[in-house]
Every structure is written in structure tokens, then in C-alpha cells.
Amino acid sequence: MVRAPCCDEATVKKGPWTTEEDEILKEYIEKHGPGNWRNLPKKAGLNRCGKSCRLRWTNYLRPDIKRGKFTDDEESLIIHLHSLHGNKWSMIATKLAGRTDNEIKNYWNTHIRKKLLMMGIDPVTHHKRTDLNLPNLITVANGLNLGNNITNPFESALRLQDVANLARMQLNNVLLQAISQGALLTNVDSLSSILDVNALQTGLVSSLFQRNFSNSNIFSSNTLNQGFDVSYEDQICSLGSDRNIPCSTDGSLVFNTSEAPPLVATSPEDMAQPTVSLSTYSNLSNLSEASEQLNLSNLVDENFGWKDILE
DNA sequence: AATCGAGCCAACCGCGGTTCC
DNA sequence: TGGAACCGCGGTTGGCTCGAT
Numbered sequence A: 001m002v003r004a005p006c007c008d009e010a011t012v013k014k015g016p017w018t019t020e021e022d023e024i025l026k027e028y029i030e031k032h033g034p035g036n037w038r039n040l041p042k043k044a045g046l047n048r049c050g051k052s053c054r055l056r057w058t059n060y061l062r063p064d065i066k067r068g069k070f071t072d073d074e075e076s077l078i079i080h081l082h083s084l085h086g087n088k089w090s091m092i093a094t095k096l097a098g099r100t101d102n103e104i105k106n107y108w109n110t111h112i113r114k115k116l117l118m119m120g121i122d123p124v125t126h127h128k129r130t131d132l133n134l135p136n137l138i139t140v141a142n143g144l145n146l147g148n149n150i151t152n153p154f155e156s157a158l159r160l161q162d163v164a165n166l167a168r169m170q171l172n173n174v175l176l177q178a179i180s181q182g183a184l185l186t187n188v189d190s191l192s193s194i195l196d197v198n199a200l201q202t203g204l205v206s207s208l209f210q211r212n213f214s215n216s217n218i219f220s221s222n223t224l225n226q227g228f229d230v231s232y233e234d235q236i237c238s239l240g241s242d243r244n245i246p247c248s249t250d251g252s253l254v255f256n257t258s259e260a261p262p263l264v265a266t267s268p269e270d271m272a273q274p275t276v277s278l279s280t281y282s283n284l285s286n287l288s289e290a291s292e293q294l295n296l297s298n299l300v301d302e303n304f305g306w307k308d309i310l311e
Numbered sequence B: 001a002a003t004c005g006a007g008c009c010a011a012c013c014g015c016g017g018t019t020c021c
Numbered sequence C: 001t002g003g004a005a006c007c008g009c010g011g012t013t014g015g016c017t018c019g020a021t
Helices: A019-032 A040-044 A050-061 A072-085 A089-094 A101-118 A134-145 A153-157 A160-180 A188-195 A199-213 A232-240 A268-272 A287-294 A306-310
Strands: none
Touching (some): A019 A040, A040 A050
């Protein structure tokens, strides 16, 4: 059965509502009450689809709607209710006075979902994930980037940006632990062995590593920021050949440029930055001290994305 | 100052369930 | 009883805003 359209799409107005239209709709509903949405536009004198009127009323004009930021209590309640009911937004909305299903859905997708992912919690099952290591994340990133059909519910909930953020956190954690334990990373191979990635992924790790640390002063910037443009294919091909990645005398990494194409635009200012080798931090006694010294907030790069690496 | 890109959110779309005749 | 109309839901889109370059 093919259902007839609820209104004449060619003549009916779409898009944002004007204050005049809002007033007309509000006035009509205050007078006659909501309902019979199909006939409402004609009776109220609005050139809108009934469906559009209903949505505008329920999501925006209704007098009992609470606007503004969600409180911590509301957020906790949403997470709890979502763990019980899943994406049943209307059901969740009934438990939050003044909030609409649309508003909760949007808030979930833009804030809570991301927050849970960053905490290593699966936003679909609400279970802690223990397999969010870098190799797995790289595999997921590759799948996402190639548009593969992902059936795993957790992976299907991930976006490239999420994977990138998770991977960055993983990398930071691994490095901090290595540093706090006194490890001295001398080349990209030692980094890869710590991260437990295979040869094909090594190039990606080094690129990620560069992107994370090239703006910090941990490694000598002039060895990281060299202006080369190597395609991903070239990078992969080069991994099969014999690699020879030197290490500078101060202990900082020196990437073989054919394996680790820089992803950050270079500038004279970058080149002039003072350099501090990793060995400076190698005798730090604990993780928090290392974290403090590294000033992790400087390493957060919100614009970082896997697409940059994979493309 | 102009441009670009990411995040946000209001609004739309399509579908399924319910009601009405 | 079955088809048409209606309503509500969840997923998706597109335009606006704002910060970075």
C-alpha cells in the first residue's frame, strides 16, 4: 500500500519557522488544543504541513518545555535510562520533565555518546571495553575509512573522529608508562614494539606519533617536521624494504621520511622551537610526574583525524 | 578579513502502529 | 474486515555558528 503524502509538498512551506508562524500556531493551539494536525494548518491559516506543525509544537512551542543546558543529574539519568531502554527517546523523555525526545536524542549523539566512548564504555551496550588497543583501533579506522560494512555494534557506533581520539589517548598512555618506567625510545621500531603493531601498521603509528608530538617540545621539532609528501601507498610499499631509522645523539627520534610522512605544516617558528629529548624525562619516577612534565593539554589536537593519515 | 571545517540542533523524512469508517 | 487517514517515533539532513587557519 502506498500512502498518499500528508500534504502538498510542492506548495507547502519548509524550513525554519518565523516568529509570526510561531505566534499563529501557538494562538490556535491555545484556543483549540493540539490534535487533528492534518487540518490544523488550513484552519489556523498556516502554509505548513500538519506534521511540521506538530513537530514545532512538541519540540519548541509547548509551554512546559525546559530549555538550556542539561544538568549533571539529567545527564546521569539519561545514561541510566538509555542502558535500560536503548534508543527509545520518547520513553526516556517521559522521565525528564520538560525535555523533548528530540532534544535528548541530540544531546546523546553530540555529548554523551562521545563522553562514554572516551571513557572506554560502549555506548550501545554500556559495558566497559577492554580491547581498545591501538592495533584494534587502527583496524577499525581502516574499515571505516574504506567504507566497509561493519556489523559489530560497538564499531558501527564509532566515527573516524572517535577512533582518532581513542587512539591518541592510547598512544599517550603507552608513552607515559614507557617514560615513567625509564624506557628510552630510540626509533620507530621500538615504539612499534611497545605498541605491539605489525609492520604494515608501523607507518601509521609513526604518523600518528608525529601528529601527537610534533607541536610539543619533547622531540626535536626539526627532525619531525620535515616537508615531504609521501602517499600512503608509497609508505606501505616502503615498509617492506629494509628500514634504517637513525636516532640522533640527544636521544630524539629521527624518522626515515619515506616511512613517516609529516602531517603537520611546517613553519619557521616550529623549526626554531627549543628541543628537549625524550631522555630528559626517562628518569621520572611516576606517571603523574611524567604527565605533568609532558603537559598533555598541549598534545590535544581536536582537528586530528584518521582520514589525514589514511589519505 | 576571508575561508574552511567541525559541532550543534531544529527540522525533515520514512516507516510502523493505531484509529476510524 | 480492510483500506485510508492519522499520529508518533527514530534516524538523518542541512543550515547556522564559531573557532582555527
